[in-house]
Amino acid sequence: MNPDAPRPRxxxxxxxxxxRLLALLGMVAVWVLPDWVQADVGGVARMESGAVRTGVTAxxxxxxxxxxxxxxxxxxxLRGLRVGTALTDAAIAVTATLLLASRHAWIxxxxxxxxWVPIFLPLTLLALLDALVQANPKRVGSTIxxxxxxxxxxxxxxxxxxxRFIPAGIxxxxxxxxxxxxxxxxxxxxxxxxxxxxxxxxxxxGLSPWIQRDLVGTNPTIGPELTWPVYxxxxxxxxxxxxxxxxVLRPEAEKGPGGPS
Numbered sequence: 001m002n003p004d005a006p007r008p009r010x011x012x013x014x015x016x017x018x019x020r021l022l023a024l025l026g027m028v029a030v031w032v033l034p035d036w037v038q039a040d041v042g043g044v045a046r047m048e049s050g051a052v053r054t055g056v057t058a059x060x061x062x063x064x065x066x067x068x069x070x071x072x073x074x075x076x077x078l079r080g081l082r083v084g085t086a087l088t089d090a091a092i093a094v095t096a097t098l099l100l101a102s103r104h105a106w107i108x109x110x111x112x113x114x115x116w117v118p119i120f121l122p123l124t125l126l127a128l129l130d131a132l133v134q135a136n137p138k139r140v141g142s143t144i145x146x147x148x149x150x151x152x153x154x155x156x157x158x159x160x161x162x163x164r165f166i167p168a169g170i171x172x173x174x175x176x177x178x179x180x181x182x183x184x185x186x187x188x189x190x191x192x193x194x195x196x197x198x199x200x201x202x203x204x205x206g207l208s209p210w211i212q213r214d215l216v217g218t219n220p221t222i223g224p225e226l227t228w229p230v231y232x233x234x235x236x237x238x239x240x241x242x243x244x245x246x247x248v249l250r251p252e253a254e255k256g257p258g259g260p261s
Contacts, residue, residue, distance in 0.1 A: 009076045010187035011253040013246075017073035020198075020243045024065055027205065027236045031058060034229045039219035048219065050229060054208035055216055056099065056106035056166060061205035063091050064173070065240060068198045072247075078187040081194055082134040082145075089148075089177050090127035096120045096170050107166050108216055116167055119155045123148060123174055130178075142182045149178030165215055176200075188252055195247030202244055206237030 031054070035047035050058070071084025097120040099106055100113045107113060126148035133144050152175035159168035180193040204211070209230060212218055 010078075010081075010191045010251070011076060012073050012191075013250070013253045014073060016243050016246060017069055020065075020069045020240055021073070023236050023239045023243070024062065024069060027233060027240075028062060030229050030233050030236065031062070036229045037225060037227055038222045040222055041219050045222055046219075050233060053212060053218060053230075054205075054233075055212040056096075056104075056170075057211045058205055058208035059106070060092050060095060060170065060173075061201045061208060063095060064088055064201040065198060065205065067091060068194055068201070072191065072194055072198075076187065078185070078190050079134055079137075081187060081190040082181055083131045085177060085181060085194060085197070086127050086131035086134060086145075089174050090124050090131065092170065093120050093124035093127055093174060096167070097124055100167075106216065109164060109167070112164075116159075116164075119159075119167070119171070123152055123155070123171070126151065127174070145178050145182055149175050149182065152178065173200075192248060192251040195244050195251055199241060199244035199248060202237055202240035206234050206241065209233075 031050040034049070036050050036053050037048055038045055039048045041048075067084065067088025071081060071088065075081050075084055096107070097117055100109075100117050100120060103113050109116065126144065130144040130148055152171045156168045156171035156175055159165075159171060177197055180197065181190055
C-alpha cells in the first residue's frame with residue numbers, strides 16, 4: 001500500500017454511540033447518587049454508595065467507556081481513533097497514579113503503593129506522547145505504541161507475580177489497549193478494536209461490585225446485598241455490552257452514495 005495514498009475513513013454508527021453515552025450517563029448517576037446498601041462499618045450501620053461498593057474497577061471502566069465512546073462518535077480517521085484511545089489510556093494511567101500517590105483504599109497495597117507510582121506515571125507520559133505522535137499528519141508508525149504496550153505488559157506480569165492483582169489488571173488493560181491498535185492500519189479495523197475494548201470495559205463495569213468484594217474487600221451488608229441500584233447498574237452495563245458487541249460485529253455505518261462527509 002502506498003503510504004501517501006488516502007486512507008479509508010470510517011463512519012460511526014451515531015445512534016448506537018449516542019445510546020451508549022446515555023447509558024453511561026445513567027451509570028454515573030446510579031454510581032454516585034443513590035445509596036446501594038446498608039453496611040456494617042466498624043459496628044456502625046452506614047449507607048454506602050455505588051462508588052464505595054464498586055471501587056477502582058468501576059471508576060476506571062467508566063473513564064475508559066466515556067473516552068472510547070466519545071472517540072467513536074466524534075472521529076472518522078485512523079489517526080483520530082488512535083489519538084482518542086491513547087488519551088483515554090493516559091486518563092486511566094494518571095487516575096491510577098493519583099490513587100496510588102494518595103494511598104487511596106481502592107488500590108490495596110500498604111506502603112508498597114508509593115513504589116508503584118514510578119510504574120504508572122511513566123505509562124501516563126508514554127500514552128500522552130503516543131497521542132501527540134499519532135496526531136502528526138505525517139505517517140510516523142507505531143514505535144511509541146509498541147514501547148508503551150511493552151512497558152505496560154512487563155509491569156502487569158511483575159505485579160501479577162507479586163500477587164498485586166488490581167494494579168496488575170490496570171497495567172494489563174494499558175498493554176492490551178496499545179497492542180490492539182498496532183496491527184491495524186485502516187480506520188474500519190481500528191474502530192472494531194475500539195469496540196472490543198469497550199466490550200471488555202463494560203463487562204468489567206458490570207462485574208465491578210463482585211471484583212471489589214473479592215479483590216479489595218467491602219464492608220458486610222446489613223440486609224439485602226442486591227438492591228435496586230445494583231440491578232439498575234448491571235442492566236445499564238449490559239446495555240453498554242450489547243452496543244459494544246454490536247460494534248464488534250458491525251463497527252461502522254454504511255457509506256451512502258456520496259461517501260463519508
